[in-house]
Amino acid sequence: MKERILIANRGEIAIRIMQACEALGLDHVVVYTPEDRYSMHVRMAAKAFQIASYKDPNDIFEVADHAKCTAIHPGYGFFSENFRFARRAAMRSRPVRFIGPRWEVIRDLGSKINTKKVAKDLGIPVIPGTDRPIYNEIEAEGIAEWLFLLQKEQGVTHPSILVKASAGGGGMGIEEVNHLNTFRRVYRRIQSYSKRQFGDEGVLIEQCLRDYHHLEVQLVCSQHSEISHFGTRNCTIQSTGRQKRVEVAPGFDPDYCTYPFNAQKVLERIVAYSVKMAKHVQYDNVGTWEWVVTRDGNPYLLEVNTRIQVENGISARIARIKGTDGYPNIVKEQIRVAFGDRLGYSQEDISFSGTSIELRIVAEDARRGFKPWCGAITRFAPYQADWVNVHTHIPPDLSYFIPTEYDPNLALAIIWGQNTAEAVERAHIFIKNTQIEGKDSHDQTIITNLPYLQEKLNDVLKF
Amino acid sequence: MDIDLNALLETYRKNPFEDHVLQSVHTGIITFKVQEDQEVHGPEGKWHQKPGTLLYQLERENNIKKIYSPCSGTIIDLRRDLNGSFTEAGVDLMSIRHRLDKDEVIDRILRDVLILFTAPQRARYLLSPEFAVKIEKQGQPSIQPGDEPIIMSLMKRDTNLVYSSTPGVIYKVYFQQGALVEEGAPLLGICQEENLSYIQQVVNKIKTEWE
Known part of the structure; x- marks a missing residue:
């Protein structure tokens, strides 16, 4: 029987999965909600079914x-x-294959708390803080007090802590506390937000590190105990809500800028730690190990994302696999290994070339706290060149109203250059020549983050 | 703040019906439990604990989900052709022609009398924890310009909405906690304290005159 994949997602990733299925000769169907009926992911699908919500498992299985x-x-x-x-x-x-790691692996690593525990057991450094969700306000305040004292001992001049929804992700449900006397208010707010958004009011509290870079290691593993990495990414440029906006592969580039530590060694260290942990948990699909690297060159494991990552495309774009043409497609690799395929290559067969930058184009006002912009896109004309791939769900031929139920992401642009300087220069060209038009319900012109992205390009990879 | 109450009442008397279009709430195999032109009733009891008439069943993964009538009325435009078939979510299944009762007419007319705090965007809305407690404890708490009675959850981001109109009391909350509200739809109905007696007169008059 021919395999048929249900794509239980929306927007650009649904399209990328669709394209990967087609490249692998697999049938696919998509689901969508009423708000998404005009999305390209619905229009491009051979078969699409309307469901009540992307978060409704019964509808999806039906x-x-x-x-x-x-x-x-x-x-x-x-x-x-x-x-x-x-x-x-x-x-x-009637079992259906889940394209991702085994559920036991997701359970063990999908939660920041379990990940921290496993990492600690393996001697992998983690950020000081809780390693289980906290539900009790008094206990939470005690932990906050301890973390402020710890920073005082470390000589941190402006100590602060982060209060996070333990079931959260994607930068949502995180707030910073600078003084112990404001902790309770923030704790209650995050607890309430967490319960509403994620159905669990558990909260994590940890030291807020400053002056760090956010790095990632992309792993591709098979069900045959094979582990390969596709290098590192730097995702330091984020909105105030800690949502990534510009990502770069590789994670550091000592030829582009100088670092107060041995950048190559740090990258090798985080790759080695990530592979060690993947081996330990018998990881069997694609996954991303997220790290922070502080100015003193110390890495701390943040979390493991047991799924395909938005920014997987930049890792693929700089990679080559010996004996194959072009650059790999990590979504395709993910599907292949989920069906039990061997990788068919070893780490020695993977090489890297150049620098890739991902720009997340979002309808938001970066000058006003990244406030989402709601309205209709009337024209979306991204710059085209052989060094850029644009992933978007916005129809090219009709006015598209951005659904208010989801993030106002418009597109991803994946840019490649022979080196970082060229990639940055090309990213500038892309932004300058990309046209986006639209109006909101009060006839106001669309606001996007393109100016913000342009400004931030000057900071990529720099400490 | 005068309104032509008699004219408004006359409008509702001439057409006291509202058609509620019901869409499939989920995806599944549908089995109708009502007929065209059938009279149905809505939920009853102090806390609406007694469900309304069973309208249809949806079967998903061998589990039956029963969907009950949200209001009283007559079934019209029943999509009998969908009976027994796989149906996607959001498909129009039937309408209920509902006759407005006294409380609903009061509710509709008060929208012309109260100061309405409306939804600035199509988004999900919640009462701020502070105002949720006040409403629960006081019923109709006072509200001042600068207060933040409502949280707007838009694109997964929470924003506190600031009330900037005249001081008064929150007479009516028009939305369910966490519900999706269309842009411009009322969230709160606010009444200036000196107008409370006038509002009560309006309510009493409708109660007396609406049958």
Whole structure:
């Protein structure tokens, strides 16, 4: 029987999964909500089914059965890191393959708390703070007090802590506290937000590190104990809500700028730690190990994302696999390994060339706290060149109203250059020549983050 | 703040009906439990604990989900052709022609009398924890310009909305916590304290005159 994949996601990632399926000769169907009916991911699909919500597992499984799907690709967000969903897919009376790691792995690494525990056991450095969700306000305040004292002992001049929704992700549900006397108010706000958004009011509290870079290691592993890495990424440029806006691969480039530490050694260290942990948990799909690297060159493991990452494309763009043409497609690799394929290459077969930059084009006002812009896109004309790939779900031929239920992401631009300087220069060219037009309900012109992205390009990879 | 109450009442008397279009709430195999032109009733009891008439069942993964009537009225435009088939979410299934009752007419007319705090965007809305407690404890708490009675959850970001109109009391909350509200739809109905007696007169008159 031919495999058929249900794409349980929306927007550009649904399209990238669709394209990967087609490249692999697999059938696919998509689901969508009423707000997304004009999205390109619906228009490009051979078969699309309307569901009540991307977060409704019953609707998704019902469509999977009706459309005779054999696998579900969760994309990123929604169910991609929900081990209960993955377990249900595997254990229901009509099993469907979950395209991601085994549910046990998602359970163990999908939570920041478990990840911290496993990392500590393996001697991998983690940020000081809680390693379990806190539900009690008094206990939470005690931990906050301890973390402020710890920073005082470290001589930190402006100590602060982060209060995070333990079930959160993607930069949502995180607030910084600078004084102990404001802790309770923030704790209550995050607790309430967490309960509403994620159904769990557990909160994590940790030391807020300053002056650091946010790095990632991209792993691709198979069900045959094979582990390969596709290098590192630097995701330091983020909105105030800690949402990534510009990503670069590789994670550091000593030929482009200087670092107060041995950058190559740090990259090698975080790759080695990530591979060590992947081996330990018998990781069997694509995954991203997220790190912070402080000015003194010390890395701390943040979390593991047991799913395809938005920015996977830049890792692929700088990689080459010996014996194959062009650059790899990590979404394709993910699907292949989920169906039990061997990788078919070893780490020695993977080489890297140049620098790739991803620009996340978002309808938001970067000057006003990244406030989302709501309205209709009337024209989206990204600059075209052979060194840029643009992923978008915005229809080229009709006015598209940005759904208010989701993030106002418009497109991803993946730019490549032979070196970082060229990649940055090309990114500037792309931004200058990209045209986006639109109006909101009060006839005001669209606001996008293109000026912000342009400004931030000067900072990429620099400490 | 005078309104032509008699004219408004006359409008509602001439057409006391509202058609509620019901869409499939989920994806699944549908089985209708009502017929065209059938009279149905809505939920009853102090806390609406008694469900309304069973309208249809959705079967998903061998689980039956029963959907009950949200209001009283007559079934019209029933999509009988969908019976027994796989149906996607959001498909129009039927309408209920509902006759407005006294409280609903009061509610509609008060929208012309109260100061309405409306939704600035199509988004999900919540009462701020402070005002949720006040409303629960006081019923109709006072509100001042500068207060932040509502949280707007838009594109997964929470924003506190500032009230900037005249001081008064929150007479009516028009939305369910966390519900999606269209741009321009009322969130709160606010009444200046000196107008409370006038509002009560309006309510009493409708109660007396609406059958």
